[in-house]
Amino acid sequence: VSDATFFQLDLAVAGSYLYFTRTQPELGTELWRTDGTPENATLVVDLEPGPDSNRIRRLVPVGENLVIVEEDRLWVSDGTPAGTIEVFEGRFDGAVEWNGKVYFLGVSALGLREGGLYETDGSALGTRRADFLPPISFSESPLVATPSGLYFLAFDTTIGAMALWK
Numbered sequence: 761v762s763d764a765t766f767f768q769l770d771l772a773v774a775g776s777y778l779y780f781t782r783t784q785p786e787l788g789t790e791l792w793r794t795d796g797t798p799e800n801a802t803l804v805v806d807l808e809p810g811p812d813s814n815r816i817r818r819l820v821p822v823g824e825n826l827v828i829v830e831e832d833r834l835w836v837s838d839g840t841p842a843g844t845i846e847v848f849e850g851r852f853d854g855a856v857e858w859n860g861k862v863y864f865l866g867v868s869a870l871g872l873r874e875g876g877l878y879e880t881d882g883s884a885l886g887t888r889r890a891d892f893l894p895p896i897s898f899s900e901s902p903l904v905a906t907p908s909g910l911y912f913l914a915f916d917t918t919i920g921a922m923a924l925w926k
Contacts, residue, residue, distance in 0.1 A: 772819035774826040777839055779804070779819050788813035791828060793839055804837060805844040820855050820862050825882035827862045829855045834864070836882050847880055847887040854912070858905040863890075865903065865912060877910075877925075 772779045777793040784790075787803070788811050794801040807830070808814035818829035828835040834848035834855070852866030861879045868889075880887035904911045909926045916923040 770816075770819040772821045772826060774821035775824040775839065779826055779839075781816055783813070786811060789816065790814065791816065791819075791837070804839060805841045807835065807844075818855055820857055822857055822862050822880070822882040823860065827855060827880060827882065829864075834880065834887070836880065836884070836887075845884055847884045848878065852878070854903040856903040856905045856910070858910055861886075863903055863905075863910055865914065877912075 770781075777795060779791060779793045781789050782792045782801075782803075787806060788808060790806050790808070790813075791804045792801055793804050807816075807828070815831040816828060817831060820827040820829065822836075824838065826837045826839065828837060828844075829852075832849060832851060833846055834852070835844055836847050837844035848864075848866065848868070850866050850868040852864045855862055855864040857863075861881050863877060863879050866876065866878045877890040878888065879890055902912065912925050913922055914925055915921070
């Protein structure tokens with residue numbers, strides 16, 4: 761794999777594979793995986809066909825699957841092209857694994873005006889908004905996972921002020 765430029769945006773282990781991004785002139789920057797040997801480094805999927813690069817920001821393992829965080833889309837992959845599906849489109853910040861799920865703050869592209877906390881279990885059907893929060897407007901606040909819960913800062917539209925959420 762030494763014939764390409766690597767961008768260490770994030771490395772992640774899911775199942776028995778190490779996932780990473782790799783740049784090649786004909787493909788752009790795409791998602792690859794390896795079992796630890798250079799000869800077994802393979803392209804998982806070309807999310808942005810052609811030489812244009814995709815916008816992978818983060819790789820988050822959840823069980824045997826991998827959540828791929830782009831600028832405006834969230835994908836889940838089992839490490840195969842057929843098993844890589846888009847599960848969320850919109851604007852979002854952060855992504856963190858906690859208790860077997862990946863959580864992120866987002867505003868869906870489906871036209872919802874307020875943001876909220878979303879979760880995915882690594883499947884399309886298991887990606888949804890957590891319904892226990894009032895409408896919030898989030899900023900670049902990171903999600904922080906602790907043994908007791910998730911924490912983040914967001915503007916609570918019901919009280920008109922920033923609040924710490926758990």
